[in-house]
Amino acid sequence: MSEIVDQNVKKAGLNRRAVVKGAAWSLPVIAAAIAAPAASASGPTVTFIGAGSAVTYSGGNRSGTAPTGFRISGLIGAVSGTIIITPVGTVHARIGIQPASMFSTSAFDGNTSTTTYSAGTGTGQAIDISVGFFNLEDSAPNKPKPTDEYTYLMTVLLNGSPAVRAETNLTIRFK
Numbered sequence: 001m002s003e004i005v006d007q008n009v010k011k012a013g014l015n016r017r018a019v020v021k022g023a024a025w026s027l028p029v030i031a032a033a034i035a036a037p038a039a040s041a042s043g044p045t046v047t048f049i050g051a052g053s054a055v056t057y058s059g060g061n062r063s064g065t066a067p068t069g070f071r072i073s074g075l076i077g078a079v080s081g082t083i084i085i086t087p088v089g090t091v092h093a094r095i096g097i098q099p100a101s102m103f104s105t106s107a108f109d110g111n112t113s114t115t116t117y118s119a120g121t122g123t124g125q126a127i128d129i130s131v132g133f134f135n136l137e138d139s140a141p142n143k144p145k146p147t148d149e150y151t152y153l154m155t156v157l158l159n160g161s162p163a164v165r166a167e168t169n170l171t172i173r174f175k
Contacts, residue, residue: 044074046156046166049128057095057172059134064149066170069130070156072119079127080118081158085170087111091150092142093172098132108136135172144174 050068057064072079083103085095096106096113106115121127137144144150151171158164 043162044072044076044079044158044160044164046158046164047071047073048156048166048168051168055133055170057133057135058098059136060093062093062135062172062174064133064170064172066133067131067154067168069128070166071126071128072121072158073126075121075125075127076123078118078120079158079160080116081156081164083115083117083131084155084157085113086153086155088151088153088169091152092138092144092148093150093174094136095152095170095172096134096136098134100130100132102129133170146174148174 048067048070052065053068055064055066055068056062083097085097091111094108094111094113096108097103097115099106102117102119104116106113108114117129119127119129149171151169154168154170156166
């Protein structure tokens with residue numbers, strides 16, 4: 001049988017090595033084509049909008065940097081989740097998300113704030129969620145000094161399967 005295939009290949013002007021080489025080059029292309037649909041259907045993602053932008057924190061009108069919001073893409077309907085703001089190191093000011101129609105009131109556990117949110121959207125849509133911040137200062141003797149600058153980690157979680165997590169930093173300045 002092998003001899004018949006070899007004879008037919010020789011008649012076509014090809015040899016066995018050329019056929020094997022062609023097949024080897026086509027495998028990565030076939031594998032990439034199969035993997036592409038799985039990657040596009042991997043579920044929702046969170047990206048920060050304006051991360052590191054200059055912002056003003058109400059409740060003291062302090063300056064600092066933070067994202068102006070976040071975008072949730074690849075949705076399959078309504079979404080809910082949690083925003084957690086955790087201090088990095090020792091801080092003497094708490095930061096929370098300003099209440100809006102989609103946010104619950106922020107709850108504080110020490111200097112960590114937790115805010116839940118929910119929003120509705122159509123299948124395959126993206127939604128942008130704007131965020132504003134407020135700060136609460138500790139009282140004397142732990143009151144922030146005019147030279148203090150604190151850093152916080154902001155984590156956005158999406159509930160669901162699979163759960164999605166995104167993180168960015170924000171700062172508050174007492175200058």
